[in-house]
Amino acid sequence: MTLLGKIFGYYSQYTGMSILMSLFFVALAYVALKDKNRNNKTIILYGTVGILFLIFNPLLYYVYSTYVDAGSYWRVFWILPMAIGIAYVGAELVKDHRITGFLLLIFALFLGGKLVYTISPEFKFATNEYHINQSTVDVADYLDTLDLDHYMVAVPYEMLADIRQYNINIRMPYGREQYDEKWGIRTGFFELMIADNVDFSLLADKCRFNNTKYLVINAGKPQLDDPGENGFTLLKSVGGYEIYEYMGI
Amino acid sequence: MAIAQIVVCFIFWLVLAPFCVGILPTFFLEKRPRHLGTTYMLGWVLTCAVFQLIAVPFIIKGYFLSDLVRSFMICMGILSISGLIVQIVDIGNGVSDKWIELPSLKKMSRADIVTWIIFGVLMIFQMVMSYIYMTPDGDDAYYITHAQISTQLETMYRMDAYTGIIGAPDYRHALAPFPMFIAFLSKRSSLHAAIVAHSVLPLFLIPLSYLAYYKVGSLLFEDNREKIGPFMVIIAAVSMFGGASFYTKETFFLTRIWQGKSLVISFMIPVVTYLLLLLAKHSGKQYVSKRRIFGIYFVMFIANIACALMSSLGLFLVLMYTFVMMVVISIRNKKLWIVLTGLITMIPGFIFMGLYVFM
Numbered sequence: 001m002t003l004l005g006k007i008f009g010y011y012s013q014y015t016g017m018s019i020l021m022s023l024f025f026v027a028l029a030y031v032a033l034k035d036k037n038r039n040n041k042t043i044i045l046y047g048t049v050g051i052l053f054l055i056f057n058p059l060l061y062y063v064y065s066t067y068v069d070a071g072s073y074w075r076v077f078w079i080l081p082m083a084i085g086i087a088y089v090g091a092e093l094v095k096d097h098r099i100t101g102f103l104l105l106i107f108a109l110f111l112g113g114k115l116v117y118t119i120s121p122e123f124k125f126a127t128n129e130y131h132i133n134q135s136t137v138d139v140a141d142y143l144d145t146l147d148l149d150h151y152m153v154a155v156p157y158e159m160l161a162d163i164r165q166y167n168i169n170i171r172m173p174y175g176r177e178q179y180d181e182k183w184g185i186r187t188g189f190f191e192l193m194i195a196d197n198v199d200f201s202l203l204a205d206k207c208r209f210n211n212t213k214y215l216v217i218n219a220g221k222p223q224l225d226d227p228g229e230n231g232f233t234l235l236k237s238v239g240g241y242e243i244y245e246y247m248g249i
Numbered sequence: 250m251a252i253a254q255i256v257v258c259f260i261f262w263l264v265l266a267p268f269c270v271g272i273l274p275t276f277f278l279e280k281r282p283r284h285l286g287t288t289y290m291l292g293w294v295l296t297c298a299v300f301q302l303i304a305v306p307f308i309i310k311g312y313f314l315s316d317l318v319r320s321f322m323i324c325m326g327i328l329s330i331s332g333l334i335v336q337i338v339d340i341g342n343g344v345s346d347k348w349i350e351l352p353s354l355k356k357m358s359r360a361d362i363v364t365w366i367i368f369g370v371l372m373i374f375q376m377v378m379s380y381i382y383m384t385p386d387g388d389d390a391y392y393i394t395h396a397q398i399s400t401q402l403e404t405m406y407r408m409d410a411y412t413g414i415i416g417a418p419d420y421r422h423a424l425a426p427f428p429m430f431i432a433f434l435s436k437r438s439s440l441h442a443a444i445v446a447h448s449v450l451p452l453f454l455i456p457l458s459y460l461a462y463y464k465v466g467s468l469l470f471e472d473n474r475e476k477i478g479p480f481m482v483i484i485a486a487v488s489m490f491g492g493a494s495f496y497t498k499e500t501f502f503l504t505r506i507w508q509g510k511s512l513v514i515s516f517m518i519p520v521v522t523y524l525l526l527l528l529a530k531h532s533g534k535q536y537v538s539k540r541r542i543f544g545i546y547f548v549m550f551i552a553n554i555a556c557a558l559m560s561s562l563g564l565f566l567v568l569m570y571t572f573v574m575m576v577v578i579s580i581r582n583k584k585l586w587i588v589l590t591g592l593i594t595m596i597p598g599f600i601f602m603g604l605y606v607f608m
């Protein structure tokens with residue numbers, strides 16, 4: 001794929017199925033044809049043209065992906081004054097018919113936009129002021145009663161990003177860096193923990209090697225072998241998770 | 250700490266202190282009496298810039314968070330008192346006959362008042378949602394954890410946030426130490442860093458961002474102020490319905506405002522847009538006020554440093570944005586000095602970007 005093709009790919013990734021970017025270009029056309037304010041036109045119209053020329057320039061893409069961060073070029077679209085452009089023209093159009101204008105706007109956004117609070121299934125009403133899953137908080141509170149000074153804790157995938165935000169005393173053999181395969185640093189320990197079944201015999205080797213005395217496992221996850229026969233003791237069930245202690249260290 | 254003490258702590262550090270400090274940059278920028286909103290907005294910019302200038306050397310030298318907190322408090326104290334002295338002198342010299350200019354409700358029509366009420370409802374809804382609705386993000390595993398590490402253990406960027414293993418200092422990310430600002434607030438309020446970031450900061454940063462948009466609107470509609478209300482309503486609506494993907498500015502604004510890069514795009518880019526609109530306006534006149542132009546560039550200089558606190562990537566984006574806009578203004582107003590002088594204001598940004606690339 002050419003560099004320009006990649007840039008358009010990031011553009012599609014950024015805009016999704018929303019009409020907002022289209023509304024922005026319509027607003028720019030309005031400013032070009034109707035706006036008489038020189039200073040506003042300079043920033044909103046000509047400034048945007050300059051920014052678009054820069055963003056869709058393969059040279060900038062090359063510099064960005066080489067020296068800044070490959071894979072996140074969609075961030076450069078943040079500098080487009082989209083909301084300001086839409087609101088500037090919108091304010092002009094609704095000035096004499098505000099109620100009708102606002103209702104039309106809400107209707108258009110409802111149909112063609114997406115409410116930010118609905119973009120992820122993980123977004124939900126908070127159960128505590130930390131804004132961390134309560135089950136993670138409960139597990140972390142129990143772990144805090146154990147010997148965390150000398151040993152590490154292995155946790156499941158869904159806790160990786162949150163548990164150390166809440167309690168930094170919990171040290172882990174792997175962390176959130178495991179999330180993205182593109183980072184290329186997945187460990188065998190992590191792979192075992194995210195597998196569909198719990199293999200305590202293989203986990204025992206990993207625990208010994210990584211000085212990990214405690215495992216947090218989703219309760220109800222199928223177990224391939226008996227934890228007791230592999231040196232694990234169930235300490236507590238909390239928040240839908242089981243906390244095991246490895247006796248082989 | 251009792252709840253009242255915690256509330257007073259946040260109001261002091263996130264409202265009063267920036268307000269007093271903000272009197273200084275408006276000394277060059279505004280006619281008197283000073284506008285309440287401009288003073289507060291620029292106060293935040295200067296506060297962030299001061300924090301950046303203190304934090305980066307402290308982190309690189311391996312000092313503790315308490316050292317940073319103490320030094321920052323002393324600097325803010327000096328700047329706040331200086332700001333108050335400037336204001337008192339202005340009033341004493343008759344330059345200003347009142348402390349601050351407040352918006353006047355008497356000049357507004359019923360339609361204007363209803364429009365502003367609609368905006369207020371939308372903004373308050375978003376603030377309430379930021380408190381009661383959790384929007385988890387993997388990047389917090391880095392930012393919030395570092396903030397809590399520093400609050401609890403005093404060390405700054407000396408530990409791997411993801412695993413808790415002591416390692417080599419992370420100087421690269423330490424160049425944009427906004428988590429240390431969260432740690433500062435956590436230290437002063439005795440609240441956990443996650444609570445400060447997720448539950449408290451959005452209540453201040455969302456209105457702050459809208460204030461920056463309001464200042465942009467006040468320049469766009471300088472001669473038609475009745476359009477500012479509809480402008481703000483549309484900004485708020487677009488922000489709420491802008492979740493086209495995880496990547497949009499609007500998603501970052503309302504679901505991750507406590508992260509530095511989100512604050513850059515939600516607050517600093519509108520601030521820079523405000524400054525650029527001022528520049529376009531004042532440089533286009535036949536008589537160009539040198540004091541006013543100096544004021545704009547001075548605040549732009551500080552804004553670059555403030556952006557460096559929040560995000561290295563965000564700083565890169567702001568530098569690009571500023572440069573393109575200044576070139577356009579320069580061409581439109583036929584004044585080459587606009588972009589040449591603008592490059593000087595970007596020097597702090599270039600320095601921090603250079604450090605980021607070579608560290």
